[in-house]
Amino acid sequence: MAVLVTLDADGSPVPTPIWYLYRDGVFYFRTASNAIKTENIRRDPRVSICVQDERAPYKSVSVRGTAEVADSLDSLGRDMHRHYLGLVGAIGYRAATRGQIEQGPEVTLIVRPEHMTSSDFAAETPMVGRVWLLLKRVLPPWL
Numbered sequence: 001m002a003v004l005v006t007l008d009a010d011g012s013p014v015p016t017p018i019w020y021l022y023r024d025g026v027f028y029f030r031t032a033s034n035a036i037k038t039e040n041i042r043r044d045p046r047v048s049i050c051v052q053d054e055r056a057p058y059k060s061v062s063v064r065g066t067a068e069v070a071d072s073l074d075s076l077g078r079d080m081h082r083h084y085l086g087l088v089g090a091i092g093y094r095a096a097t098r099g100q101i102e103q104g105p106e107v108t109l110i111v112r113p114e115h116m117t118s119s120d121f122a123a124e125t126p127m128v129g130r131v132w133l134l135l136k137r138v139l140p141p142w143l
Contacts, residue, residue: 006040
């Protein structure tokens with residue numbers, strides 16, 4: 001997941017968690033044509049994005065850039081569904097729930113990064129810590 005931050009009419013930041021794809025140096029998002037984030041971008045294309053790994057050792061990328069609103073790219077939707085849900089999950093999503101989740105006409109938000117920063121704390125985590133974090137992913141949560 002990414003957090004896409006757009007600017008409201010008064011300049012206030014409006015953060016929104018959203019699925020994304022990153023290809024060839026560009027971020028792609030799909031959303032409703034009348035979503036608040038879409039309207040905000042039409043008025044002011046400046047955005048920021050944060051993508052983070054919630055599992056330790058933590059990694060993140062923060063982006064500032066300019067967004068544009070384009071017609072919906074159907075192939076992008078298929079690729080995005082497959083990226084997040086896998087092949088079988090994407091087929092099920094399109095067949096069973098897409099109409100309930102995606103309401104109204106969709107658009108594609110395209111963000112071209114102008115400034116990116118990243119962090120990765122893996123190198124600072126000792127080997128014993130890395131092994132424990134790996135085990136923690138498969139062990140019961142109460143350990």
